[in-house]
Amino acid sequence: MKILFLTIKLPHSEVVGGNRIAYQRIRYLANQGHQIGLISYTSSETKEERETLLPFVSDLHTIPQPRRKIWTRAFHDYIAPSRPALIWKLYSKKMMCKVAEVVENGKYDLVVAEFSEMGQFLYKNPYLSAVHTVISCHRCMTASYEKYREMKEISWRLHVKSLPQLRGLRKYEFNMYRSADRILVLTHQDRFMMQYYAPDLAVSVTSCGVDIDDLQKQPPIPKEPVVLMTGYMRDPANEDGVEWFVHHVWPNLKEKHPEVKFYIVGADPSNRIKRLVAHDHRIILTGQVKDIGPYRNRARVLVSPVRLGSGMRTKVLEAMASGLPVVSTSLGMEGIEAQTGVNCLVADTPELFNQSVDWLLTDRVLRARMARSAQKLIKNKYALELGLERLENILKSVVEG
Numbered sequence: 001m002k003i004l005f006l007t008i009k010l011p012h013s014e015v016v017g018g019n020r021i022a023y024q025r026i027r028y029l030a031n032q033g034h035q036i037g038l039i040s041y042t043s044s045e046t047k048e049e050r051e052t053l054l055p056f057v058s059d060l061h062t063i064p065q066p067r068r069k070i071w072t073r074a075f076h077d078y079i080a081p082s083r084p085a086l087i088w089k090l091y092s093k094k095m096m097c098k099v100a101e102v103v104e105n106g107k108y109d110l111v112v113a114e115f116s117e118m119g120q121f122l123y124k125n126p127y128l129s130a131v132h133t134v135i136s137c138h139r140c141m142t143a144s145y146e147k148y149r150e151m152k153e154i155s156w157r158l159h160v161k162s163l164p165q166l167r168g169l170r171k172y173e174f175n176m177y178r179s180a181d182r183i184l185v186l187t188h189q190d191r192f193m194m195q196y197y198a199p200d201l202a203v204s205v206t207s208c209g210v211d212i213d214d215l216q217k218q219p220p221i222p223k224e225p226v227v228l229m230t231g232y233m234r235d236p237a238n239e240d241g242v243e244w245f246v247h248h249v250w251p252n253l254k255e256k257h258p259e260v261k262f263y264i265v266g267a268d269p270s271n272r273i274k275r276l277v278a279h280d281h282r283i284i285l286t287g288q289v290k291d292i293g294p295y296r297n298r299a300r301v302l303v304s305p306v307r308l309g310s311g312m313r314t315k316v317l318e319a320m321a322s323g324l325p326v327v328s329t330s331l332g333m334e335g336i337e338a339q340t341g342v343n344c345l346v347a348d349t350p351e352l353f354n355q356s357v358d359w360l361l362t363d364r365v366l367r368a369r370m371a372r373s374a375q376k377l378i379k380n381k382y383a384l385e386l387g388l389e390r391l392e393n394i395l396k397s398v399v400e401g
Contacts, residue, residue: 001399003029004037004108006099006118008090010045010062011038013052014290016266017232018138020314021186021208022114023053028388029395030056037106039098041065041090059106066092083120084169086141090117100127109399110134113180116141116173123176132398135177136184136206142170143193144237144309174198181398184391186312187335206391207335208314209384212375215321218297223367225260227253227357228299228324230292230315233269237309242273245305246283248350249357254282257361265295296322300367301360304332305353312336317382320344320374325367327356337381343374 009015011023030036037059054060066089083091099121103111110132113119119135122128174197177183183203185191191203229245231238242264253260264277267288277283289295296302302319304326312335319326326333326344333346340346345360347353360367 001110001395002035002037002106002108003395004039004059004099004102004106004111006111006113006121007038007040008065008115008118010040010042010050011053011114012045012049014049016230016292017314018115021138022136024208024211024384025112025114025388025391026053027056028385029392032392034392035059037061037102037108039063039095039102041095059102061098061102063092063095063098066090084141084172086169087117087120087172091120095121096125097127100125100129103131104129110395112136112395114138116176119176119180123179133180134182134184134395134398135180137177137190137194138186139309140173140190140193140197142173142197145169147308170197174201177201182394184394189334204394206394207382207387208312208317209382209387210314210317210321210378211384212321212379215293215318216323216375218293218322221297223300224298225257225361226295226299226301227260227262227361228295228302228319229262229264229266229304230295230302231266233264233266233273235309237306238266239270239273240308241305243276244307244350245303245353246276246280249303249305249354250283252354253357253361256358260361263295263299265289265292292318293322296324299324301357302326303353303357304328306332316344317378321378321382323371323375325360325370325374327353327360329353338374338377343370343377345370 005022005026007019007022009019011019011026013023015023026036036057038057039061042062043065108131111122112134113122114136116135116137122133177198178201183194183201184206185194185203186208188205191205194201194203229242233239250262262283263286265286269285269287274285277285296319302324304313304316306329313332316326316328316332316336328344328346329348330346333344338344345356347356
């Protein structure tokens, strides 16, 4: 098959989160003999990062991400014109035309839009000729904003922002999904949620996996009293998670464990996070790092205090595959067939979350047993090849009708 991918960021070997899933898919499908094209927005990728992608892509086109003036952004965030702001922030007529041009010249069988925001370039694109289309929905935007509105304790800014967003978001988002031949989601919970909003959608589950050999290549070193949280820190779910953990869990932990440190590892931390941790020398905010592996290798616990969003958290799978015990909310473990007390600890209240992290910081035997059990689960259920084989079969079925 000739498959064209559309991505928000250039997917490469060092990228994290949902963009890493895109990189893994491109690499796997190319190695299976499919011809892969890519159109991507770019921002600050290095030459070395770009070169890790080139062996797998025969047709590469890049466009700088749109930059909006602050007053224009504010208008679209809070006034909410016909194209919802979440979609509009990545809109580009140049991208619309480029997608149509590449599809026509390349004679592609299929176009895969990674992330719903890129699906807009397949929906009502007046320049695009007939082609099979797939939208890979890493999160349902409508469900995310519904949750922002329901949670009273989250930032007032998100409440204010979510109300006008919801006016047109649901209609636009699900009409866009209906226009595609297939929607991909990461978990069965995501599929049920999508079909709650639109029972007529053609939705397939393609759970992400992790490269176990790559994650276990770090040489073992003595563990330090480090609690680790990773992710893209501009994401409202991660920003909320940091704030909740620092306010409700961290004070008791640092009092009981004078030596413990909290590492927040991830690109683009917001000013809100920076202000929150500025006066605590035991909270280390790294910003973007080249390799998360050494941080996972030295930590005793990974925390995923996620209360917003949807989808499967790759960072949780990677931690479990690396032998790093995980404490997470129920939402943070969504889509992962884990069992609390066996291969992870699930906690949805500050008290239980604090107690769970405390256990893993102090009990070496519990940490070792949980790490072994988690690695066994990942090997049996979430090895990278398992999900990618299913993805390939789904894409073939779309092209074959």
